[in-house]
Amino acid sequence: MGVRDPRVEGRTQAPGGPDPDVLSAVFARADAAARAQATLSRSDAETKNALLGHVADALDRSAAGIAQANEADMAAARKDGMDAGRLDRLRFDEERIHASAGGVRHVASLPDPVGEVVRGYRLPNGLRLTQVRVPLGVVGMIYEARPNVTVDVASLCLKSGNAAILRGGHAARRTNEATLEVIGGVLRDEGLDPALVVTVDDFGREGAQAMMQARGHIDVLVPRGGAGLIRSVVENSRVPVIETGAGNVHIYVDRSADLDKAVPIVLNAKTQRVGVCNAAEKLLVHREVAEAFLPRLAEALSDAGVELRADDVAYRIIDGAGSAPGRLRHAVEADWDTEYLALRMGVRVVDSLDEAIEHINAHSTGHTESIIAEDYSAIEEFTSRIDSAVVMVNASTRFTDGGVFGFGAELGISTQKLHARGPMGLREMTTTKWIGYGTGQVRR
Amino acid sequence: MGVRDPRVEGRTQAPGGPDPDVLSAVFARADAAARAQATLSRSDAETKNALLGHVADALDRSAAGIAQANEADMAAARKDGMDAGRLDRLRFDEERIHASAGGVRHVASLPDPVGEVVRGYRLPNGLRLTQVRVPLGVVGMIYEARPNVTVDVASLCLKSGNAAILRGGHAARRTNEATLEVIGGVLRDEGLDPALVVTVDDFGREGAQAMMQARGHIDVLVPRGGAGLIRSVVENSRVPVIETGAGNVHIYVDRSADLDKAVPIVLNAKTQRVGVCNAAEKLLVHREVAEAFLPRLAEALSDAGVELRADDVAYRIIDGAGSAPGRLRHAVEADWDTEYLALRMGVRVVDSLDEAIEHINAHSTGHTESIIAEDYSAIEEFTSRIDSAVVMVNASTRFTDGGVFGFGAELGISTQKLHARGPMGLREMTTTKWIGYGTGQVRR
Numbered sequence: 001m002g003v004r005d006p007r008v009e010g011r012t013q014a015p016g017g018p019d020p021d022v023l024s025a026v027f028a029r030a031d032a033a034a035r036a037q038a039t040l041s042r043s044d045a046e047t048k049n050a051l052l053g054h055v056a057d058a059l060d061r062s063a064a065g066i067a068q069a070n071e072a073d074m075a076a077a078r079k080d081g082m083d084a085g086r087l088d089r090l091r092f093d094e095e096r097i098h099a100s101a102g103g104v105r106h107v108a109s110l111p112d113p114v115g116e117v118v119r120g121y122r123l124p125n126g127l128r129l130t131q132v133r134v135p136l137g138v139v140g141m142i143y144e145a146r147p148n149v150t151v152d153v154a155s156l157c158l159k160s161g162n163a164a165i166l167r168g169g170h171a172a173r174r175t176n177e178a179t180l181e182v183i184g185g186v187l188r189d190e191g192l193d194p195a196l197v198v199t200v201d202d203f204g205r206e207g208a209q210a211m212m213q214a215r216g217h218i219d220v221l222v223p224r225g226g227a228g229l230i231r232s233v234v235e236n237s238r239v240p241v242i243e244t245g246a247g248n249v250h251i252y253v254d255r256s257a258d259l260d261k262a263v264p265i266v267l268n269a270k271t272q273r274v275g276v277c278n279a280a281e282k283l284l285v286h287r288e289v290a291e292a293f294l295p296r297l298a299e300a301l302s303d304a305g306v307e308l309r310a311d312d313v314a315y316r317i318i319d320g321a322g323s324a325p326g327r328l329r330h331a332v333e334a335d336w337d338t339e340y341l342a343l344r345m346g347v348r349v350v351d352s353l354d355e356a357i358e359h360i361n362a363h364s365t366g367h368t369e370s371i372i373a374e375d376y377s378a379i380e381e382f383t384s385r386i387d388s389a390v391v392m393v394n395a396s397t398r399f400t401d402g403g404v405f406g407f408g409a410e411l412g413i414s415t416q417k418l419h420a421r422g423p424m425g426l427r428e429m430t431t432t433k434w435i436g437y438g439t440g441q442v443r444r
Numbered sequence: 445m446g447v448r449d450p451r452v453e454g455r456t457q458a459p460g461g462p463d464p465d466v467l468s469a470v471f472a473r474a475d476a477a478a479r480a481q482a483t484l485s486r487s488d489a490e491t492k493n494a495l496l497g498h499v500a501d502a503l504d505r506s507a508a509g510i511a512q513a514n515e516a517d518m519a520a521a522r523k524d525g526m527d528a529g530r531l532d533r534l535r536f537d538e539e540r541i542h543a544s545a546g547g548v549r550h551v552a553s554l555p556d557p558v559g560e561v562v563r564g565y566r567l568p569n570g571l572r573l574t575q576v577r578v579p580l581g582v583v584g585m586i587y588e589a590r591p592n593v594t595v596d597v598a599s600l601c602l603k604s605g606n607a608a609i610l611r612g613g614h615a616a617r618r619t620n621e622a623t624l625e626v627i628g629g630v631l632r633d634e635g636l637d638p639a640l641v642v643t644v645d646d647f648g649r650e651g652a653q654a655m656m657q658a659r660g661h662i663d664v665l666v667p668r669g670g671a672g673l674i675r676s677v678v679e680n681s682r683v684p685v686i687e688t689g690a691g692n693v694h695i696y697v698d699r700s701a702d703l704d705k706a707v708p709i710v711l712n713a714k715t716q717r718v719g720v721c722n723a724a725e726k727l728l729v730h731r732e733v734a735e736a737f738l739p740r741l742a743e744a745l746s747d748a749g750v751e752l753r754a755d756d757v758a759y760r761i762i763d764g765a766g767s768a769p770g771r772l773r774h775a776v777e778a779d780w781d782t783e784y785l786a787l788r789m790g791v792r793v794v795d796s797l798d799e800a801i802e803h804i805n806a807h808s809t810g811h812t813e814s815i816i817a818e819d820y821s822a823i824e825e826f827t828s829r830i831d832s833a834v835v836m837v838n839a840s841t842r843f844t845d846g847g848v849f850g851f852g853a854e855l856g857i858s859t860q861k862l863h864a865r866g867p868m869g870l871r872e873m874t875t876t877k878w879i880g881y882g883t884g885q886v887r888r
Contacts, residue, residue, distance in 0.1 A: 038805075038829070038831075042828055042829070121850070123843075123848065123849075123850070127839055127843060129849065131866075136861050136862075137831075137861065215678075219861050219862075220861070220862055235682065238678075238679065240684070240685075240860065240862045241684075242862075258884075261883075261884040264884070264886055265884065265885075265886055267886075268886035268887055269886075272886070272887050361482075383879050384486055385482065385486070387482075387581075388877070389877065389878060390877070390878040390879075390880065391877065391878070391879050391880070392879075392880045392882060393879070393880065393881045393882055394881075394882040394883055394884055394885075395571050395880050395881075395882025395883075395884070395885040395886075396885060396886045396887050398886075398887035399567075399571060399880060399885065399887060400878075404567065404887075405567075405573065405878075406565070406567070416684065417580050417581065417663050417664070417875035418580075418663075418664055418684045418686075418862065418863045418875070419862045419863040421875050421876050421877065421878075422575075422876070422877075422878045431861035431862070431865050432865050432866070433832070433833065433834070433835065433865065433866075434833060434834040434835070434844075434849075434865075434866045435827050435834075435835050435836075435837070436834065436835070436836045436837065436839050436843060437837045437838075437839075438836060438837055438838040438839025439705075439838055439839075440702075440705040440708070440709065440838055440839070441709075441838075441839040441840060441843065442708050442709055442711075442712035442713075442716070442839075442840045442842075443712055443716050443840050443842035443843060443848075
């Protein structure tokens with residue numbers, strides 16, 4: 001079924017759209033990127049890996065300068081009253097820059113997806129068909145205040161033979177500028193066109209609007225950030241979009257669950273990092289284990305500072321046990337559709353596996369869900385019927401991550417079904433081309 | 445393969461969009477399809493193949509009735525002045541119905557894409573990851589006056605575990621209704637929900653408009669038909685679209701070409717069937733073989749009734765040889781971007797392989813291009829640099845077709861890069877799901 005999209009709002013694009021001059025400037029930048037990409041797309045993996053090595057070295061060498069630019073962004077953001085969570089994402093200090101450089105080296109070490117033969121066979125008439133992976137072309141990225149994404153996207157794009165056109169947002173502008181200057185310098189030194197990795201931040205918001213209009217200039221647009229940003233891009237873009245990120249993530253504790261596994265998994269999924277898309281937001285517990293499980297869990301969550309929004313049955317059990325003093329609330333209907341991104345969890349008791357699956361498929365954003373169970377048939381049922389990008393069995397939802405999956409970095413986590421689903425790495429940044437090798441075949 | 449209507453129609457969306465009642469009715473139909481699809485998606489291949497066998501048998505049995513409904517559509521279309529090409533596509537006589545039934549049996553005989561493991565590995569922490577193919581969900585199709593597409597899409601959708609919601613156009617309404625009644629009857633007989641394959645034709649144009657608004661209800665929308673229809677869907681849809689069809693198809697005859705192969709290939713690609721998206725529209729000839737090749741080719745094309753739109757150099761050579769009397773015209777700039785879908789071909793002499801590649805990448809719609817050459821390096825250069833869905837070597841462009849590629853039928857030919865590129869068969873009607881099997885893993 002479709003990506004459940006409870007968000008039906010008006011279009012956010014300013015009436016009239018961006019200035020025609022901005023439009024043509026952004027289109028020209030994308031076209032220059034496309035021309036540079038046509039050359040990069042034919043580079044072999046050795047060349048691209050060496051390039052990424054130089055990028056990593058340059059980032060290491062320039063860490064102090066980039067960090068200094070970041071300090072200026074941080075100071076301005078603090079003055080603007082940015083909250084602590086966003087400030088933390090905006091921070092790109094020397095340690096994080098070196099870590100990013102390490103990520104670039106990791107991407108360099110991965111296999112090149114370009115040229116991979118997906119399938120191939122000989123037709124009855126002797127025509128030999130092969131379907132091979134080729135780069136997508138020009139990848140547009142619209143994101144907010146996350147300077148590490150600049151490096152991640154640049155490295156994934158260069159390795160997969162793509163060009164990148166970026167809108168990194170006002171708050172991180174100095175940091176992104178300093179970072180892109182370093183990357184551009186390496187591209188120039190290596191005889192490549194710095195147009196391969198460019199920003200449109202100099203056009204402000206109109207730059208992002210122009211990217212959304214750049215059908216035929218940009219091949220795919222990936223928004224990464226808050227729900228408002230993603231919705232705006234999905235609704236306004238004429239360029240094909242890959243929707244990312246929103247995670248109303250569920251854990252279902254089956255009646256067959258090993259409760260000794262369930263407690264640490266739920267605790268980890270909820271609290272190991274808050275405010276990320278793969279953090280658990282909702283807990284469904286089978287009625288048969290609710291009495292045994294909920295008090296234990298509520299105590300552990302409560303100790304970790306998590307507020308519980310419980311349905312009536314769960315409320316009675318937790319309240320009766322007195323295991324979440326001061327942190328227990330009654331859930332309202334809206335809770336089931338809300339991604340809290342906070343120390344808060346919705347808790348609901350279900351009568352059956354069926355009810356759990358139906359609830360999840362009705363309320364999930366299709367990101368990640370997990371079942372805690374020992375019963376084989378329940379696990380089969382859950383994994384086959386849950387309609388989400390990732391389904392975990394007896395494991396934390398926090399593992400849905402390009403790095404964890406072995407992709408080195410990620411472009412984002414797709415919650416849509418078209419093209420890519422789940423963490424997007426190098427392979428997801430390719431399309432395919434069919435090549436038919438003939439000896440004079442004509443159609444009869 | 446897409447048979448295309450050259451007539452360009454205006455936007456189909458009325459100002460203000462469809463009536464709210466139509467919107468909610470179409471959304472409800474899509475949601476019912478999604479619920480039915482949730483069941484179908486878990487059917488094994490044996491069950492789905494048996495279902496398709498019953499559909500084929502029922503089509504054979506009901507051929508006379510469907511053909512009768514089609515006769516009524518044909519009579520109305522003739523009265524409305526429909527041209528011969530469109531009338532031919534609208535025709536769904538008993539012979540064609542039996543052929544369609546044969547296509548359904550062919551689709552039944554193909555491997556089931558659902559459940560295929562795309563990749564899988566064990567993470568360092570022991571979590572076992574597998575990425576498996578699953579159905580897309582609800583596939584929307586907007587097409588025009590082609591009753592065979594109804595059967596193709598229904599069979600591909602059912603085999604791949606998807607539901608189909610169709611807008612088949614006013615002209616074919618009676619035929620599609622009769623066809624869907626047969627398919628619905630089989631679904632009912634087999635204990636499945638007839639909501640799996642439904643039409644919105646009863647809402648007229650507003651039905652198509654509502655489908656484009658059905659984000660969250662329909663997973664992907666595929667327009668198939670004339671350029672106007674496709675453009676309208678691409679521009680207006682809030683549902684992810686796969687763009688199909690437009691084919692400004694090129695053949696490049698290299699200086700290394702075997703001219704004895706080149707003449708029949710160009711003739712076949714241009715004339716074997718006119719008005720289809722994989723028919724060649726443009727010919728580029730290397731200067732070194734232009735004198736030897738063009739007169740021979742022009743004579744053959746001219747004999748087949750093809751008008752030539754030649755650039756100055758080509759014009760001089762063909763005119764000098766007197767080999768296309770009465771069928772030779774000067775090309776104008778617009779010719780290079782026009783998909784004629786007619787007995788007409790643009791001809792241009794190029795100085796180099798480079799010039800040919802640049803011309804094609806600048807003017808092609810990214811459907812299919814072919815190189816006629818014997819030189820290995822020229823072929824490598826052409827196949828790697830041409831940015832189209834299909835690149836043929838020494839073969840007719842007419843082979844770009846789901847049937848020819850062995851897909852049994854096709855949903856259309858994607859000319860975009862996201863999700864699917866080239867002919868779309870069963871595999872292209874799937875997405876993937878990651879399943880992580882753990883033993884209590886939490887993230888550190």
